[in-house]
Amino acid sequence: MNTQRIETDVLVIGGGLGGCMAAMAAARRGARVTVMEKSHVDRSGAAGSGNDHFWHWNPEIHPGRGWTVEKMVRDISWDGPYGALSGGAIDQQLTEVVASESYARVKDLESIGVNFRFDKIYPWNLQYEAHPGENRFRIIPQFQSEWDTLNYEGRDIKPKLAAELRRLGATILNRYMATRILCHVGAASGAVGVNQRTGDAVVVVAPSVVLASGMDLSRLYRSPSGDWFNSQRPPMITGDGEAMALRAGAEVFIRPPWRTRSIGLQHFKGLYRSSGAATTSYPAGRIVNAEGDTIIEHPASREPMRVRREALERSVAEGKTPIYLDMTRAPEEEIAYAEWSYGHEGLCWVMLEAMRDLGVDFRKDRLELEVEETGRLMGGRLGVWISPETETSLPGLYAASPVQPAGEVSAPIPVVLGYRAGDRAAANAEGKTPSVDEAEIEAELHRIAAPLECTEGSDWREMNIALNDATEDLKRLFCGFNPPPAKDAVGKQGLQTVRERLATLRKTPIVAADPHELIRALEVLNLIEVADTITEAALDPRVTEPEAWFLGKRSSGATVFRSTPITYKYPKEVG
Amino acid sequence: MPPRIDAKTCTRCGRCVEVCPLDVLRMVDGAPAAVYAGECWHCGACAMECPSGALRVELPLHMHPVVRRVKP
Numbered sequence: 001m002n003t004q005r006i007e008t009d010v011l012v013i014g015g016g017l018g019g020c021m022a023a024m025a026a027a028r029r030g031a032r033v034t035v036m037e038k039s040h041v042d043r044s045g046a047a048g049s050g051n052d053h054f055w056h057w058n059p060e061i062h063p064g065r066g067w068t069v070e071k072m073v074r075d076i077s078w079d080g081p082y083g084a085l086s087g088g089a090i091d092q093q094l095t096e097v098v099a100s101e102s103y104a105r106v107k108d109l110e111s112i113g114v115n116f117r118f119d120k121i122y123p124w125n126l127q128y129e130a131h132p133g134e135n136r137f138r139i140i141p142q143f144q145s146e147w148d149t150l151n152y153e154g155r156d157i158k159p160k161l162a163a164e165l166r167r168l169g170a171t172i173l174n175r176y177m178a179t180r181i182l183c184h185v186g187a188a189s190g191a192v193g194v195n196q197r198t199g200d201a202v203v204v205v206a207p208s209v210v211l212a213s214g215m216d217l218s219r220l221y222r223s224p225s226g227d228w229f230n231s232q233r234p235p236m237i238t239g240d241g242e243a244m245a246l247r248a249g250a251e252v253f254i255r256p257p258w259r260t261r262s263i264g265l266q267h268f269k270g271l272y273r274s275s276g277a278a279t280t281s282y283p284a285g286r287i288v289n290a291e292g293d294t295i296i297e298h299p300a301s302r303e304p305m306r307v308r309r310e311a312l313e314r315s316v317a318e319g320k321t322p323i324y325l326d327m328t329r330a331p332e333e334e335i336a337y338a339e340w341s342y343g344h345e346g347l348c349w350v351m352l353e354a355m356r357d358l359g360v361d362f363r364k365d366r367l368e369l370e371v372e373e374t375g376r377l378m379g380g381r382l383g384v385w386i387s388p389e390t391e392t393s394l395p396g397l398y399a400a401s402p403v404q405p406a407g408e409v410s411a412p413i414p415v416v417l418g419y420r421a422g423d424r425a426a427a428n429a430e431g432k433t434p435s436v437d438e439a440e441i442e443a444e445l446h447r448i449a450a451p452l453e454c455t456e457g458s459d460w461r462e463m464n465i466a467l468n469d470a471t472e473d474l475k476r477l478f479c480g481f482n483p484p485p486a487k488d489a490v491g492k493q494g495l496q497t498v499r500e501r502l503a504t505l506r507k508t509p510i511v512a513a514d515p516h517e518l519i520r521a522l523e524v525l526n527l528i529e530v531a532d533t534i535t536e537a538a539l540d541p542r543v544t545e546p547e548a549w550f551l552g553k554r555s556s557g558a559t560v561f562r563s564t565p566i567t568y569k570y571p572k573e574v575g
Numbered sequence: 576m577p578p579r580i581d582a583k584t585c586t587r588c589g590r591c592v593e594v595c596p597l598d599v600l601r602m603v604d605g606a607p608a609a610v611y612a613g614e615c616w617h618c619g620a621c622a623m624e625c626p627s628g629a630l631r632v633e634l635p636l637h638m639h640p641v642v643r644r645v646k647p
Contacts, residue, residue, distance in 0.1 A: 039594075039595075039596035039597070039598070040593055040594045040595070040596070042593075042594050042620075042624070043594040043595075043596055043618075043620035043623070043624065044596050045596075048596055048618055048620055049618045049619045049620050049623060155623070156623075159624075175598070196598050197598070225637065226637070227635075227637065229597070229613070229614050229615060229616050230617075230637065230638060231616070234596065234616065234618075235597060235614070235616050236596055236597060236616075268640050268641075269640065269641040270637055270638050270639060270640070270641060271634075271638050271640065292645070322641075322643075324643060326645075328645050328646050346618065346619075347616075347617070347618055347619070349619050349623075350617055350618065350619040350622075350632050350634070351634075351640070353619070353622070353631070353632060354632070354633065354634040354638075354639070354640075355640065357631075357633065358639060358640070360640055360642050363646065364644055364645065364646040364647070365642040365643065365644050365645070365646075366642060366643045366644075366645055367640050367641070367642055368640070368641040368642065368643070516598055516610075516611060519598070
């Protein structure tokens, strides 16, 4: 393996929204920055082909409306449309950071040419007075009880961020998948990566490392669509950050598998990628049943989620399915606005293009939405445990994504936490020269080269299918078969069997014909490691303790778990 | 279905290959080709970046919207 060595002050792993914001912050502090990106920083990550909505707290608008950061955190935790979804299991300190700093980050994005303000706003936008001569934000209601989501022209947010990083002199390593966070004398000291095109390795030595590899475990579970790559979240986010954090001994938050307790509508039929299928249709869209009766007036309405769900459940119970998104009765100006919005919301742009090719038109056609039934089995997940300062338990390692829940997963979280992590990482790097463990580097280079050198074994697809068989069992055994048994009937023996199956997979040689397949193979190995940790956690009786975080940390080959109460700065108000 | 590349308008600049997030596209004999077509996310990055408009993303059958026409 050809290996290049780079020294830098701050290494950012992942060049999506979070990683770019981290790199920007660190470079502004004068640090030498290197970004290691698995794809290409111009179009990578969940916002690679755009983002059209960004919730925020605006110090120039919201105080006058009686909407404070505290109210926003309470709304996200407890009272708001999406509050009930989190069940209170969010880190309010992080949510407060995101809310407080969201407007400053919007201004950063504006400074690099992302357009958030318009000379024309519409009757369905929040009406407010701007400074004389200043264009206004298009603000809509979406995730919270207040109007606080900015509709903006974010289709090119990633190329603009990438151009800014180049202007700031950051070193960008495109096509490099990070495989190991290096750790020496108790602190992060860089990372090893491998290139998907050339198979060359890179060793980046840095006193500060920011993990921003993204929030998903793509391909860990069987795809409901039968196509691993027909996913809402980016298919290149495959648990690399989670697995690397585990191997580096950083503490992680673990959520075991669960069963949904209510019905849902998420995406257009068949198109699992169409996140926001319903909400992005604001203000033109309404949800109708098979008889054309309106069951939800508009999907971004501020009715509590519970009310919307009850309406949906009634139609389903009465057999009035399918359920559709219907814009056919909306005025042209509203439909045009919704299409403008879709055009900037990443994957929806492709949907608009496909609709045009297929002769589908919002003005004439209702589009079927997938009804997600109650009681679906959801997979567990991990996130790196961070302080409000974005520090992990490993000195020198900061994280923006994946981390513990901070609210509805969307752009403001990685944007704000990424910037913070980059800033704190740069401060930490000042005056430090990291030392590396050469034996650790050698062992990692050997590990990642192995699939290319292996001649007999399983390829990534075979290994991935076997992994999915095990993880589907993990979900069923942990949540109970349908109908679910009492909680104390968790199938311990079954879960042990899952761990044995995963151990067998880990021992099975995996082959890669070329560097492209090498990346897929290393991804599967990461997913197996994550699956094993979730299964191990599922065997611990404390994992289901209410109002508690369940945390785990590797130490000398074993995982040590602990449970710690969730502390609320803004507890649920009774009565 | 992999992205469709119009060989007549493609200038073979390689920009689509450069940005493709899933590494689906590679240059083959000097022209972009969907070498790993089954791993396409259909994100549209290639089409957005193509300077000559030679590239179109087409959704595979299982991703086509299911519709009910209510107006002529």
